[in-house]
Amino acid sequence: MSGRRALANCLVFPLLASFLFLGAAPPRVHVGSMDSVGPREVEQQTRVAIVRDYLQAWQCMNSALEHNQADSLDACFVGQAKDTLARTIHQQQSLGIQTSYRDHSHDVKVVFYSPEGLSIQLLDDAEYDVDVQQHGRSLGTQHVYSQYVVVLTPTESKWKVRVFQGGNG
């Protein structure tokens, strides 16, 4: 079994379980080779963990923005990314808006792993739907393609998203 397929299986099974639990189809995920990312070599465990934790961050974001619950961000986001999303939730609440982010596909390319191992950066060409509701009334669903630039940092138990910025490229 190739390294990539092994990586994909490691990623897919736990994610699949969580998506089945939520009743949603899992997104298609393609992860580019991490063999020459640099300057630090990406260890095998880290390769699996960062993709798993990044994809989980989309679920955290969706849950937080769909229910306007900033607490849902804690498990996946820190710093600037968490602050920005929490502010957005506050703005949504004041307008009576709820948004659902259903990610359909991710094309992930890790582009930087810092020498001391304290930050990792990836680019993600994401495809997703945004469904907008206001006071129970649908304002429509938009299909979106956007590149995200993402920085993750390690915490005690997992990688969390510190920078989450769409509209890149």
Add this chain to the structure above:
Amino acid sequence: MSLAALGAGAPVTSVNFPAKVETGHSFSVPTSGSGPATLYIIGPGGTFARKLQLGETLPFGSDDLHSAGHYIAILDTGGGFLPTQFDVKASAQPAKLSFLAKPSRLPVSLSDGISGVAYVFDVFGNLVSQPQQVLFELSDATGRTQSRAVVSQNGVAWSKMNSATKAGPAHFQASIANVREQRVIQQVPGDPCSIRVKAQPSSGQRISVETDPVRDCNGNPVPDGTIVTFTEEFGGTQTTIDVPLKRGVAKTELPAAKSAVISVATGVVMGNEIHWGGGE
């Protein structure tokens, strides 16, 4: 980006968003049609609503959209929705560096021992994706400076530096024009390079032994607290005493025994031997 809706007999309704706008820059969005409407702007970076009269141009100030990202705009005319999408880019003007320097303490003369990573942000805290020249400078205690210019990619630049030969604090700085961040790196002496002991009679049947100041291979004094081991052998017995360096030297007393051999060591470095009563 422009989208328009046609209703039978009704004026054309349209909203003309630019495909990309930059944070910190004002812009305007022309609309056409008639009657009141609400424009919703929605994205992970923020959610806003604006009341407007169709046909007017909607101004956005430089502070209105300050989170870079992809946004959906939905014009609610009361009779329908007119959606569009646009990107907000980070300003190309860096305003802040997030600078991580590691380690905070390391031995002297270590090649590529210090790493610095700088993330470039605009005034609103967005990652600046456009390439920027980041200057890394490491100034040691002697005033010597190593510098490297690195062009950022996707908002990040990094460099490695050598630690100096002289122990002491070094100032490690990352800068873009007048935006700078500085960290202090403590460069400590390396391992002892050599050690030498001398002995003289003390009171009673004792020998006073004391090392010369212990230094690393660059002449930096080895830190106090470093353990020095004195060993005395005579008549088939061995006495060992561990002494921490104090003010750069280690000293203690040993039993004065004729034909004793006294030696000294620290770490992996062996010093000289003294043959007491029989000459060195």
